[in-house]
Amino acid sequence: MAAGSKKIDEWLNVRYPQILSQADEQDAIIFFLDESTAKSESHRGRTWGVKGLTPVVKATGSRHRSNLISVVSSEGIMRYKTFTGSMNRFAFVNFLKSLVRSVDKPVIVITDGHPAHRAKHTQEYVAQEPRLLGLHLLPSYSPELNPDEQAWNYLKEKLGKVALKTKDEFIKFIRGKMRSLQKSPETIKGFFRLHDTRYACRQCYV
Numbered sequence: 001m002a003a004g005s006k007k008i009d010e011w012l013n014v015r016y017p018q019i020l021s022q023a024d025e026q027d028a029i030i031f032f033l034d035e036s037t038a039k040s041e042s043h044r045g046r047t048w049g050v051k052g053l054t055p056v057v058k059a060t061g062s063r064h065r066s067n068l069i070s071v072v073s074s075e076g077i078m079r080y081k082t083f084t085g086s087m088n089r090f091a092f093v094n095f096l097k098s099l100v101r102s103v104d105k106p107v108i109v110i111t112d113g114h115p116a117h118r119a120k121h122t123q124e125y126v127a128q129e130p131r132l133l134g135l136h137l138l139p140s141y142s143p144e145l146n147p148d149e150q151a152w153n154y155l156k157e158k159l160g161k162v163a164l165k166t167k168d169e170f171i172k173f174i175r176g177k178m179r180s181l182q183k184s185p186e187t188i189k190g191f192f193r194l195h196d197t198r199y200a201c202r203q204c205y206v
Helices: 003-026 089-102 120-128 149-159 167-182 185-190
Strands: 029-039 065-072 078-083 107-111 132-137
Touching: 003 029, 003 107, 003 132, 029 149, 065 089, 065 149, 065 167, 078 089, 078 167, 089 107, 089 120, 089 132, 120 132, 149 167, 149 185
Parallel strands: 029 107, 107 132
Antiparallel strands: 029 065, 065 078
16 A cells, blocks of 8 residues: 555544544534645636537636635634735734634634644644644645535636626625625535545545
8 A cells, every 4th residue: 555545544534534523522523624726827728619619718818826725614603715826924924813713612723734833833823822722734635525615616616607807706606606605504514524634524424
């Protein structure tokens, strides 16, 4: 078995069950976290065209980008924030602070090995925040295990079907779609029912 496969197997059969047990014992919410960049020039979905001719997707020629960070839970809860520049340890800790303030239960966060997630500043914050019970890293190169990846798939699918001319229109569209997703707990719960993410669906086994 490859090293990556061993780590994934350990995550699914040892590490995550331990995290789940802790969450159950302390009545905590498990959040999966990820960052992404939304791009106005990305196009997804199907279109139609005249037989024998290449289909044409409308675009404005404008290129806009926005960085985002979000968390989702199998209870259907979502929190997100847009930001400029790269994600650093200070911005990451500020997001964690806002997350723990936004819910009335203890929190456990699961994410990838981004440098900001592993930074000493981050570790120091986690160690002294009683409402944040742990920050756990997924196995390397296994984004399929993170249900929050589906939030970006959702957003990028919506972006791929519109042509937004200005940066303001682009940002307004992104925030509107993320707010809409935030108000759709059943859609968020669906992120935890896929083949690779079902392991994290707490409600699926109740």
